[in-house]
Amino acid sequence: MAHERPVAVPARLRASWQRSERYGVPPDEVQPVFTGTVDEGSLFYECGSEVLRGLHATLANEPVSLMLTDSEGFVLSRLCGDSTILRSLDRVHLAPGFSYAERNAGTNGLGLALADRAPSLVSAEQHYCSGLWGYTCAAAPVLDPATGALLGSVNLTTWSQSSKELLLAVAQAAAGNTAALMMARGSGHAARPAPRGEVFRVYSDRLPEPRLSGAWQDALAEAEGAIARGRVVVVSGEPGVGKTVLASAARRAVRPRERVLNARPPAPQDADAWLALWTPELGKPDTCVIISGVDALPVSAAEELAAALSAVPAAVPAPFTLTAEDPAAIPDVLGELADTVVEVPALRYRPDDVEPLARSFAGRSRFTPAAMRALQAYQWPGNVRQLRDVVRQAATRADVIDTRHLAPEVFTGGTRRLTRMEAVERDEIVRCLTQPGASVAKAASLLGMSRATIYRKIAHYDIKVPGRSRHG
Structure with missing residues (x-):
C-alpha cells in the first residue's frame, strides 16, 4: 500500500x-x-x-x-x-x-x-x-x-x-x-422478499416429472457431461427459468445417491453467518452444494466463498455447482473457479414445455382447450416460476381450469410497467372478458364504459383472449 x-x-x-x-x-x-x-x-x-x-x-x-x-x-x-x-x-x-x-x-x-x-x-x-x-x-x-x-x-x-x-x-x-x-x-406487484440465505436439501421428488423439450434436454446433457468430467459448472439463465432444478437433475444423473443441498444468497449483513452455516458440508462424502445466485453476492462474501471452495480437496465430480443470472456479473474470484457455463433457455424459447409443465403443476385439475391456448400464447417473462404460480393459483379455484380462472396477466402482451391503477383497470377488463358468454358489449356495460372506450383500453393494454377477437 x-x-x-x-x-x-x-x-x-x-x-x-x-x-x-x-x-x-x-x-x-x-x-x-x-x-x-x-x-x-x-x-x-x-x-x-x-x-x-x-x-x-x-x-x-x-x-x-x-x-x-x-x-x-x-x-x-x-x-x-x-x-x-x-x-x-x-x-x-x-x-x-x-x-x-x-x-x-x-x-x-x-x-x-x-x-x-x-x-x-x-x-x-x-x-x-x-x-x-x-x-x-x-x-x-x-x-x-x-x-x-x-x-x-x-x-x-x-x-x-x-x-x-x-x-x-x-x-x-x-x-x-x-x-x-x-x-x-411500477406495476403494483409485491416487492421481492429480502434475501434470507436459506439452505435446504433438494429432494428428487421436487424435480419436474414431464419429459421436456430438446432445448432443456440439451442444456441438461451439457451440464451432466461437464459435471461427470469434474468441471465446476455455472448454470445460468433468467430468474425463474429452473437453474437449480437443472443443476439438481444433472447431479442426480451423475451421482444418483448424492445428497444435494441448495444455498441461496443472503442479505449482505448476513453473509458471514450464511457461510458458516453450510460451508462445513463441502468436505463431506457424497454431498454436493448448489450455490445459487453467486452473481448477486457482495464482493467480500464472494472472496470468502472462493477461499472456502478453493480449500476443498479436488474431486470428480466437484462437490459444488454454481448458478447465476448473469455469468459476466460473477465476482472475479469466483468466476476464476468456474470451468463451464451452461445456459438454461427462457420459457418463451421453449413453447413446447408450457403444456407438460402446466399439467404437472396443476395436479388433479384439468384445462379447457381455451385455457391451455392462453397459457401457450403468453410469453412468460417470469419463466417457469411464474407459470407454476399462475397454474397453482388457478387450480385452487377449479377442478377444470378455464380462462376465467387464470391470472389477468396471462392475457396481456405488453411489456410496459403499469401503475397500480392501470393494473386494477386491466385486471377488471380481463375478468369481464373471460366470463362465460362474455362479449365486449357486455364487458362495457359491466364496467360502465362505452364500447369505444373499452376497445381503446383493450388495445392500450394489448389484451388478447383466445377465441375472441378485439371486435367480438
Whole structure:
C-alpha cells in the first residue's frame, strides 16, 4: 500500500484496498473511466432524481454533494449548492459520466457500496487513493423492489473534516425512498422478499416429472457431461427459468445417491453467518452444494466463498455447482473457479414445455382447450416460476381450469410497467372478458364504459383472449 499515514482500517475496507491494489489502481491519482453518456430514461433515474431533489432542497446550504450512480458506478446526476466543493469534485472527476467503481477509482464510498451491496462510509485516509483523502463519502445501494437486481447507488460526499455521523443514515434513507417510489410507480406487484440465505436439501421428488423439450434436454446433457468430467459448472439463465432444478437433475444423473443441498444468497449483513452455516458440508462424502445466485453476492462474501471452495480437496465430480443470472456479473474470484457455463433457455424459447409443465403443476385439475391456448400464447417473462404460480393459483379455484380462472396477466402482451391503477383497470377488463358468454358489449356495460372506450383500453393494454377477437 502507498498510504504513509497510519489509519485504522475495518475488515471490509482492508479487503477493498487489497482489491484496489489487484486492479492496479494508482494510489496517488484518481483516474476514473469516462463514458460521456447518461441514461436518463429509466424508472430508477426518474425516481432517484426526484428523491435527491427533495433532499437537496433540505440541504441547500450544506457542503454536501448528492449523487445518483448506476450499477457500474457511473455518476448519473449530481446536486450541490456549494460551488467550492463542486469545483473540488470536478478536479477528481467525481462528476456525471465518470465511473467510481472500485476497479477504476479504488476504495471509495459508492464503489464499496456497489461491490458489497451494503451501505458504506469511507472517510479521509480510508480512501485508497490519496487524491480522495479530503472527502467523506457515504453511499447506499438501490435494489429493484421487484427483482432484487442492483440498480445503482445514492452517494453523499462532503469534506472529510465535516460531521459524518448522520451522513450514512441519510444515504440509506434516500436509497430506501428511491426503491419505495419505484414500487409505487411500477406495476403494483409485491416487492421481492429480502434475501434470507436459506439452505435446504433438494429432494428428487421436487424435480419436474414431464419429459421436456430438446432445448432443456440439451442444456441438461451439457451440464451432466461437464459435471461427470469434474468441471465446476455455472448454470445460468433468467430468474425463474429452473437453474437449480437443472443443476439438481444433472447431479442426480451423475451421482444418483448424492445428497444435494441448495444455498441461496443472503442479505449482505448476513453473509458471514450464511457461510458458516453450510460451508462445513463441502468436505463431506457424497454431498454436493448448489450455490445459487453467486452473481448477486457482495464482493467480500464472494472472496470468502472462493477461499472456502478453493480449500476443498479436488474431486470428480466437484462437490459444488454454481448458478447465476448473469455469468459476466460473477465476482472475479469466483468466476476464476468456474470451468463451464451452461445456459438454461427462457420459457418463451421453449413453447413446447408450457403444456407438460402446466399439467404437472396443476395436479388433479384439468384445462379447457381455451385455457391451455392462453397459457401457450403468453410469453412468460417470469419463466417457469411464474407459470407454476399462475397454474397453482388457478387450480385452487377449479377442478377444470378455464380462462376465467387464470391470472389477468396471462392475457396481456405488453411489456410496459403499469401503475397500480392501470393494473386494477386491466385486471377488471380481463375478468369481464373471460366470463362465460362474455362479449365486449357486455364487458362495457359491466364496467360502465362505452364500447369505444373499452376497445381503446383493450388495445392500450394489448389484451388478447383466445377465441375472441378485439371486435367480438
